Amino acid sequence: NAGVTQTPKFQVLKTGQSMTLQCAQDMNHNSMYWYRQDPGMGLRLIYYSASEGTTDKGEVPNGYNVSRLNKREFSLRLESAAPSQTSVYFCASYSGVSYNEQFFGPGTRLTVL
Amino acid sequence: DAKTTQPPSMDCAEGRAANLPCNHSTISGNEYVYWYRQIHSQGPQYIIHGLKNNETNEMASLIITEDRKSSTLILPHATLRDTAVYYCIVRGNYGGSQGNLIFGKGTKLSVKP
Numbered sequence: 001n002a003g004v005t006q007t008p009k010f011q012v013l014k015t016g017q018s019m020t021l022q023c024a025q026d027m028n029h030n031s032m033y034w035y036r037q038d039p040g041m042g043l044r045l046i047y048y049s050a051s052e053g054t055t056d057k058g059e060v061p062n063g064y065n066v067s068r069l070n071k072r073e074f075s076l077r078l079e080s081a082a083p084s085q086t087s088v089y090f091c092a093s094y095s096g097v098s099y100n101e102q103f104f105g106p107g108t109r110l111t112v113l
Numbered sequence: 114d115a116k117t118t119q120p121p122s123m124d125c126a127e128g129r130a131a132n133l134p135c136n137h138s139t140i141s142g143n144e145y146v147y148w149y150r151q152i153h154s155q156g157p158q159y160i161i162h163g164l165k166n167n168e169t170n171e172m173a174s175l176i177i178t179e180d181r182k183s184s185t186l187i188l189p190h191a192t193l194r195d196t197a198v199y200y201c202i203v204r205g206n207y208g209g210s211q212g213n214l215i216f217g218k219g220t221k222l223s224v225k226p
Contacts, residue, residue, distance in 0.1 A: 033214075035216075041218060042200060042216030043214075058213070059215075088154060090157070092156070092157075101147070101149075101159035102157075102214060104156030104158070106156055107154065107155070109154075
């Protein structure tokens, strides 16, 4: 099992450009998450999907959209990138069953110039 | 805001036990204490969790006080590879928003030779 995979690993954008970050999990988990991490800070939740077909805002959703494409895949879209969105983005999944932990992907390092 | 308070940094000698404290005085009865760590810029990794009893696994031990207002993560024989940021998180044990993780800044543990 690959666990949680993310693409791309690195990306440089110019202000105003758009892009989609991809995330996939092969653990048959119900819930998926997108976080961002700025230097020296903990992770902050952008959006989450408690189950296939549902999405909800987290702590910092402005400037982002998400799509739960199917049970495996959860994408994050930046429609018009801004320098403030320079960050490392982590995707995670969780079975949704009590006591289980979240599994995290390796991250996407995004720089917006 | 994060529901936990941790020291920003700690040092530990290689081979010695590392004891990482966490205060969570507002924890509610159905919330668990979870510990994750983040090595360098990788995705966070689950370590251990508990409700009210002490817990031990192959990575660490978790000691929770009787009033559940604080806990200590113990790495019994720290190695250089345990150098990481350690996050103490309280969360519900269900899916959806109750399963969301709220990260603080964590404790930066430096294991020294």
